[in-house]
Amino acid sequence: MLLLITSHPRTRGRHHPVARSRKLGGVSENWPYPSEHxxxxxxxxxxxxxxxxxxxxxxxxxGAAILSPSGRIHVGCNVENAAYPVGTCAEAGAIAAMCAAGDREIAVLVTICDSVDVGTCCGGCRQRVREFAGPTTPIYACGPDGVRAVFTMDSLLPTSFGPENLSGFVS
Incomplete structure (x- = not known):
């Protein structure tokens, strides 16, 4: 287990420390990217x-899998509904599982779909992920055979709106 101290310009809702420690099992030297394993x-x-x-x-x-700083993995899958758009995306399901387990931060996100092209998070899920992810959080877009592309949160949702934008408006 590796202990990292990170400085982060974004805050997470009521959690807004300038520096926080993270315990992540299996991180690589080129943090924030995890080891191949x-x-x-x-x-x-x-x-x-x-x-x-x-x-x-x-x-x-x-399917989606989130690695939280606690080292736990949280998963979710898409669930459609006949009354569109009431369904749930895989990323939203994984975030709900993460929150239900008591974690509040995404260290790594992996999504998988069977699309021929690279399948990335929809716009709504990009904003959902942004609520819990830092600007350099790695997001792996996978197909059936493995990783097809790697993005950061900022590359998928540049100049995004987040909890810190409400700091002057919410007490």
Whole structure:
């Protein structure tokens, strides 16, 4: 287990320390990117939960796995509903699982879909992820055979709006 002290310009809701410590198992020397072993573990978790997706209308199955600073992995899959757009995206499900487990920060996100092209988070999920992720949080977009592309939060949602933008308006 590695202890890292990070300085972070973004805050997380009521959590706004300038510096915080992180305990992450399996991080690599080129932080914030995890080790290949950790990415493989997240990929396997996302692929496994993808099989549980409920997508009878689009048949587009998506799985997501989040690594939190606690070292825990949280997963989610998409769940469609006949009353569009009431369904839930895989990323939203993984975030809900993360919060239910008591974690409040995304260290790494891995998503998987069977698309021929690179499948990234939809716009709504980019904003959901942004609520819990830092600007350099790595986001791995995977296909059935592995990682297809790696992004950072800022590259997917540049000049984004987050909790720190409300600091002068909310007490």
């Amino acid at each position: 950790r990415v493989a573990e997240l990929f396997a978790a996302a692929k496994l939960v993808q099989e549980q997706a409920y997508a009878p209308y689009s048949h587009f199955l998506v």
